[in-house]
Amino acid sequence: MSTVLRRILVTGGAGFLGSHLCERLRAEGHDVLCVDNYFTGRKDNIAHLLGDSLFEAMRHDVTHPLFVEVDEIYNLACPASPIHYQFDPVQTTKTSVIGAINMLGLAKRVKAKILQTSTSEVYGDPTVHPQPESYRGSVNPIGPRACYDEGKRCAETLFFDYHRQHNVRIKVVRIFNTYGPRMHPNDGRVVSNFIVQALKNEPITLYGDGSQTRAFCYVDDMIEGFVRMMDAPDELIGPVNLGNPVETTVAELARLIIELTGARSRIVHRPLPVDDPIQRCPDISAARRLLKWQPQTALRPGLDRTIAYFEKLLTERGETPKRTVAAA
Ligand code: NAD
Ligand code: UDP
Ligand code: UDP
Numbered sequence: 001m002s003t004v005l006r007r008i009l010v011t012g013g014a015g016f017l018g019s020h021l022c023e024r025l026r027a028e029g030h031d032v033l034c035v036d037n038y039f040t041g042r043k044d045n046i047a048h049l050l051g052d053s054l055f056e057a058m059r060h061d062v063t064h065p066l067f068v069e070v071d072e073i074y075n076l077a078c079p080a081s082p083i084h085y086q087f088d089p090v091q092t093t094k095t096s097v098i099g100a101i102n103m104l105g106l107a108k109r110v111k112a113k114i115l116q117t118s119t120s121e122v123y124g125d126p127t128v129h130p131q132p133e134s135y136r137g138s139v140n141p142i143g144p145r146a147c148y149d150e151g152k153r154c155a156e157t158l159f160f161d162y163h164r165q166h167n168v169r170i171k172v173v174r175i176f177n178t179y180g181p182r183m184h185p186n187d188g189r190v191v192s193n194f195i196v197q198a199l200k201n202e203p204i205t206l207y208g209d210g211s212q213t214r215a216f217c218y219v220d221d222m223i224e225g226f227v228r229m230m231d232a233p234d235e236l237i238g239p240v241n242l243g244n245p246v247e248t249t250v251a252e253l254a255r256l257i258i259e260l261t262g263a264r265s266r267i268v269h270r271p272l273p274v275d276d277p278i279q280r281c282p283d284i285s286a287a288r289r290l291l292k293w294q295p296q297t298a299l300r301p302g303l304d305r306t307i308a309y310f311e312k313l314l315t316e317r318g319e320t321p322k323r324t325v326a327a328a
Helices: 018-026 089-110 146-166 192-200 219-231 250-262 286-292 299-316
Strands: 008-012 031-038 055-059 073-074 114-117 170-175 203-208 213-215 241-242 247-248 266-272
Touching: 008 018, 008 089, 008 114, 018 031, 073 089, 073 219, 089 114, 089 146, 089 170, 114 219, 114 241, 146 170, 170 219, 192 203, 192 250, 203 250, 213 250, 219 241, 219 286, 241 286, 247 250, 250 266, 250 299
Parallel strands: 008 031, 008 073, 031 055, 073 114, 114 170, 170 241, 203 266
Antiparallel strands: 213 247
16 A cells, blocks of 8 residues: 655654654655754754755744645644643643644645644543543643643644634544653653663652552554554544553552662652642543554563663763663
8 A cells, every 4th residue: 555645744843752753754755844942852853864855844933823835734842741841831831722723723724634642631630540532631720730731621622623613634632651762861751750860870759659650651652643543534533542551650660660770779759749640541442443553562661662762862971871780
């Protein structure tokens, strides 16, 4: 089966997920335009693509209008880790809301199909487990996470209204915690924090008692989900949950990373951040049924690859890892 080659815009394309997506779309032969303001993204993430004539990188902030001609848009622009999205919370909401309006306006004008990377944070601190798409969530609208959660919720509203009002072809996926190579080493997310701490034999910072849960999806599986959703028939607009439905406590994750790195780190407890969700796990029956998608990479092999990435990164930065036992 031959693929129809398309002009594809990836906003937030220099970030963690965006750079993997650009790579995947180029591998399929598409003409890729990466737009990023480099707030949390890095040119290093896309450096290997820059010599490619069908890959283009543009420095641009999606809160400003963008006039380009494309067939598809993947809208990823938005800081994703709590410390980054809480750094300038007003800008975070603007990025989600005004960014969505601009990208939807663009999609409307050029009749492009547009996919929004929404988040499990739309469910807030959930009272239903695991979370199906029909669950409407439990979000604190005035807490420190609200700039992200409510921004993403409003973006979903805009997507559905542009669809109903202007017939824009939309796709909405709700992403659950995803990890892998090219995560930002200082983004404060649990996987990157624990791995960097372990590689340096520094204390592992467990927030609260570590009994809160998350479900961790490897990046390659997530990208496969994005592409399947974009390529699905126009009638499938979502929202569709994407994530790995294997629930793990944060304390278990800490122990696993210590084991896989052979670290001599001890675990230290820190206060649980405000509004930190206690339990989170996706119900992915819709993705299984409609996209024939489910994660293929288990936590251990996924973490091994991520550890190898961070080990190389720290070595390049002269922050030589003090690992004593090789990872499996
Ligand atoms: P990331 O921070 O690595 O990537 C976001 C990218 O957007 C960065 O390159 C950043 O520079 C760029 N950006 C931010 N504001 C921008 C603006 N105003 N204009 C242009 N570019 C801007 O994070 P990620 O993990 O790759 O997340 C990508 C998307 O997926 C985000 O929308 C995020 O909300 C969503 N998501 C990610 C996860 C996860 O676990 N990684 C979970 C849920 C949702
Ligand atoms: N927009 C854009 N690129 C385009 C078309 C529109 O950035 O190619 C922006 C436009 O500047 C506007 C937003 O998208 O602020 C929403 O556009 P829409 O046409 O829906 O609304 P209007 O222009 O009528 O406010
Ligand atoms: N967490 C932790 N130690 C850290 C970083 C995070 O215990 O050094 C916890 C955090 O409190 C949360 C979970 O790990 O319960 C996931 O945090 P992350 O910031 O990665 O993502 P999110 O809370 O957005 O799911």
